[in-house]
Amino acid sequence: MKIEFTPIGIVKNEITQPREGFTRKHLTSEIEVYPSFAEGLLRLEEHTAIDILFHFSQSKGYKLVTPIYTGEIKGVFASRSPHRPNGIGVTTVKLMAINNNRLTVSGLDAMNGTPVLDIKPSDNTFFETNTQSAGITQQRLKSNPRSILIRHIKSEDTEQLLMDAARMHGHFCPGLAMGVMAATRAVNELNNSSDGLEDVLAITETNSCFADGIQYVTGCTFGNNALIYRDLGKTAFTLASRNGKGIRISVKNDFRQVLEKVNPDYQRLFEAVIVKQNHDEKLKQQFKEASRQRSFSTLELPFDDLFKIEHKTVEIPPLAPIHESVTCQKCGESVISTRSVTIEGQTLCLDCAHQKTGTLSGHGIG
Numbered sequence: 586m587k588i589e590f591t592p593i594g595i596v597k598n599e600i601t602q603p604r605e606g607f608t609r610k611h612l613t614s615e616i617e618v619y620p621s622f623a624e625g626l627l628r629l630e631e632h633t634a635i636d637i638l639f640h641f642s643q644s645k646g647y648k649l650v651t652p653i654y655t656g657e658i659k660g661v662f663a664s665r666s667p668h669r670p671n672g673i674g675v676t677t678v679k680l681m682a683i684n685n686n687r688l689t690v691s692g693l694d695a696m697n698g699t700p701v702l703d704i705k706p707s708d709n710t711f712f713e714t715n716t717q718s719a720g721i722t723q724q725r726l727k728s729n730p731r732s733i734l735i736r737h738i739k740s741e742d743t744e745q746l747l748m749d750a751a752r753m754h755g756h757f758c759p760g761l762a763m764g765v766m767a768a769t770r771a772v773n774e775l776n777n778s779s780d781g782l783e784d785v786l787a788i789t790e791t792n793s794c795f796a797d798g799i800q801y802v803t804g805c806t807f808g809n810n811a812l813i814y815r816d817l818g819k820t821a822f823t824l825a826s827r828n829g830k831g832i833r834i835s836v837k838n839d840f841r842q843v844l845e846k847v848n849p850d851y852q853r854l855f856e857a858v859i860v861k862q863n864h865d866e867k868l869k870q871q872f873k874e875a876s877r878q879r880s881f882s883t884l885e886l887p888f889d890d891l892f893k894i895e896h897k898t899v900e901i902p903p904l905a906p907i908h909e910s911v912t913c914q915k916c917g918e919s920v921i922s923t924r925s926v927t928i929e930g931q932t933l934c935l936d937c938a939h940q941k942t943g944t945l946s947g948h949g950i951g
């Protein structure tokens with residue numbers, strides 16, 4: 586089998602001799618992507634570490650076992666030698682700038698004139714979980730899953746918290762950012778956050794994006810019974826200890842105007858894409874980008890410009906009860922007893938009994 590590649594671009598730098606690249610890793614190179622492939626660079630600027638795959642066009646022939654630069658003898662696949670059966674090089678570089686079809690990168694060890702075969706964002710997951718410091722981090726997380734998170738809360742590192750919360754939420758948006766800000770402040774004021782055992786409760790008054798920032802940072806979730814949802818339609822929440830001491834944080838009435846100042850494009854795009862549901866791909870992309878920018882710039886705003894804080898006493902519900910389970914005699918599935926009914930002597934789940942259940946959706950509780 587023969588495989589052919591078409592170069593997508595070319596390397597331009599000062600490296601003119603083989604081997605030189607190795608010792609000149611700090612050098613800045615330009616990668617000119619050919620115009621017919623330039624469209625493929627869309628949103629590459631969101632990555633700082635990228636992999637460049639290129640062809641060792643100057644290297645001739647190869648040996649399967651060969652001395653490497655240290656003088657040691659190694660198999661070609663245990664080395665980064667340019668003399669390889671397929672002559673493919675791969676280097677992770679730092680992306681410094683993109684100017685139309687020209688990338689400025691640092692750390693590329695390919696020679697001037699090298700054909701570029703591919704460009705892709707680096708995947709550092711392997712390194713994240715395999716370095717020694719990651720090992721220490723993992724140990725710490727195994728003893729307390731919130732240990733790192735709490736450090737970020739204590740140091741008010743809302744940017745890190747937003748990035749982490751977005752893993753769960755799926756996108757960056759100002760609502761999530763505000764949830765993260767409010768929750769960070771509340772946890773620090775109360776000096777308490779959830780360990781998943783209902784010692785701390787969050788009472789959210791909205792089920793919008795804001796609520797996910799609250800869940801992530803406070804650790805109060807539906808699953809651990811520490812999140813209470815009051816369908817009030819207000820961007821507000823209360824964090825309370827079991828002793829009833831609580832802190833309510835709500836947005837100020839003019840928070841939209843405050844946000845609009847830092848990212849004036851957002852509201853127009855929000856109207857078009859979300860309110861009027863114009864799902865034009867380009868417009869959607871612009872909205873996503875504006876939303877991302879606005880979410881991070883929101884974090885920079887003075888807290889008191891956006892939020893109001895009240896200290897209050899909260900009536901805390903008793904700990905969540907544990908109910909026994911029964912088996913629905915129609916579908917045979919296990920169901921907690923308080924969600925079963927007896928009809929004509931038969932124990933049934935609410936679905937089999939065709940009864941309405943409370944449902945929380947984007948429309949609130951219905």
Ligand SMILES: [Zn+2]
Nearest residue numbers: 758760761794
């Ligand atoms: Zn959102």
Ligand SMILES: [Zn+2]
Nearest residue numbers: 913916934937
């Ligand atoms: Zn059933």
